[in-house]
Amino acid sequence: MPTTGKPTTRKPRITASVPEQEQGILAAAADEFAAVGLRKASMDEVARAAGVSRSTLYRRFPDKDALIHAVARESFETGLSRLEDLVAGMAPREAVVAGFTFGAQLVQTTPLLRRVVLEDHSVRDALGGIGALFIEVVSARVAGTLRDCGATMPDDELLEAVELLVRLVLSYLEVPATDPDRATPDRVRRIATQHLAPMIH
Numbered sequence: 001m002p003t004t005g006k007p008t009t010r011k012p013r014i015t016a017s018v019p020e021q022e023q024g025i026l027a028a029a030a031d032e033f034a035a036v037g038l039r040k041a042s043m044d045e046v047a048r049a050a051g052v053s054r055s056t057l058y059r060r061f062p063d064k065d066a067l068i069h070a071v072a073r074e075s076f077e078t079g080l081s082r083l084e085d086l087v088a089g090m091a092p093r094e095a096v097v098a099g100f101t102f103g104a105q106l107v108q109t110t111p112l113l114r115r116v117v118l119e120d121h122s123v124r125d126a127l128g129g130i131g132a133l134f135i136e137v138v139s140a141r142v143a144g145t146l147r148d149c150g151a152t153m154p155d156d157e158l159l160e161a162v163e164l165l166v167r168l169v170l171s172y173l174e175v176p177a178t179d180p181d182r183a184t185p186d187r188v189r190r191i192a193t194q195h196l197a198p199m200i201h
Contacts, residue, residue: 022060022070024050029071034111038068075113076134079106084145092151093197096165099142100192101185103169135170139163146200153201161199168196 016024028049032041043064047057061067086102087095107113143155143162151158181187 018060021050021052021056025052025057025060025067026071026074029067030075030112033068033071034115037115038064043067071112072134075110076138079103079113080138080141082106083142087145087149090149092146092149092200095146095149096197096200097189097192099145100165100169100196101189104172104188105185135163135166139166142166151200158200165196165199 025046029041029046031049032046036042041064043057044054046067047054050057061070083099083102087098090098139159139162142165143151143159146158146162147155153161
């Protein structure tokens with residue numbers, strides 16, 4: 001049978017499962033957000049880097065805000081899991097110092113977190129809807145971690161103190177000191193030891 005002579009082009013068959021596709025999309029989005037910021041990030045570029053079609057991307061995440069929220073949740077969950085592993089077996093105040101120091105270093109050294117916390121102020125608009133929920137969820141997780149480390153203060157007082165610590169950490173990171181020497185790990189650790197750890201018992 002005669003042919004037209006034109007090459008047949010077919011889209012590659014996508015064999016990845018839905019969870020695998022979503023993880024690929026989230027990883028590509030995290031790289032894109034870190035590289036260009038939230039506002040300039042391109043959904044087309046995310047789809048291309050993740051190896052999925054635009055329609056697949058939008059089935060998983062209907063708009064950029066939904067994708068930003070998903071990347072943020074995964075980043076926060078990854079950070080919290082690493083924090084929990086880090087402080088396992090520590091005394092409560094020791095855990096506060098280690099956790100605060102770890103969090104500050106994580107934001108400063110992770111491209112995505114550095115971009116959205118320290119450099120890209122549009123994140124406040126993009127994530128504003130989940131800001132309070134984030135603080136609530138993180139506070140509950142950290143309070144539970146400190147309880148596992150041996151904190152003895154009443155639950156309501158522990159949660160209240162942890163929420164204050166979380167808000168202090170966010171404020172400290174969002175408005176960094178003008179003097180770079182004040183953001184060194186040793187300085188952060190000293191601040192946590194002198195001013196934050198005594199709040200927990």
